[in-house]
Amino acid sequence: MGIITDVLSNKYKKLKNGLPSAENPYIFNGDFVDRGKRGLEVFLILLLCFIAIPGAVYLNRGNHEDIIMNQRYGFIREVQSKYKKNHEKLLKLIEGVYRYLPLGTIINNKVLVVHGGISDSTDLEMIRSLDRGKYASLLRPPLSDSSAPGSEVINKVEWKQKL
Structure with missing residues (x-):
């Protein structure tokens, strides 16, 4: 399984093992946008591959899959310049996708792949139980009247420095 981190800076150079397929799956481990002129195209291609090749493409949320970071x-x-009339609708759709991107992918029930890393106190069950729909951004409170539990866990998973 190929793991590609920080897609925004790799420009697909890491696909040296071939294109994603059922026999050659890839995890794209966050940071799909925010660098370069083609972030939207990269994000859309990744989404299309995720849909078109089930089980071959996994997308993890990184800290740049956040509307405030954007x-x-x-x-x-970038989106405003490309879609002058419809950029607000498109950005709302993208924000909706961000909310439901998984925070990590487990490989063979042995390896947890997350964008930023984990701490000693990371609780996998807590991550699984989070209502990701409430977390459009980690830089502002959850989308509800009450505080949603787990924001500190998401913050560690998305932001912790890589080892």
Whole structure:
């Protein structure tokens, strides 16, 4: 299984093992957008591959799959410049996809792949039980009147420095 991190900076150079297929699956481990002029195209291609080749493409949420990060690092400007009339609708759809991207992928019930890493206190059951739909951004409170549990867990999984 190929694991590609920070797609925004790799430009698919890491597909040296061939294209994704059932026999050659890949995990794209976050940071799909926010660098370069083609972040939207990269994100859409990854989504299409995820849909078209079930079991061959896995997408993990990284810290750049966050609408506030997109404001800071340019992805929103990219979408606005490409879709002047419909950028707000498209960004809402993208934000909806972000909310439901998994925080990690487990390989053969042995290896947990997450974008940022884990801490000693990471609880896999807590990650599994999170209502990801409430977390459009980790830089603002969850989307509910009450505080949703687990934001500190998501923060560690998305932001912890890689070892």
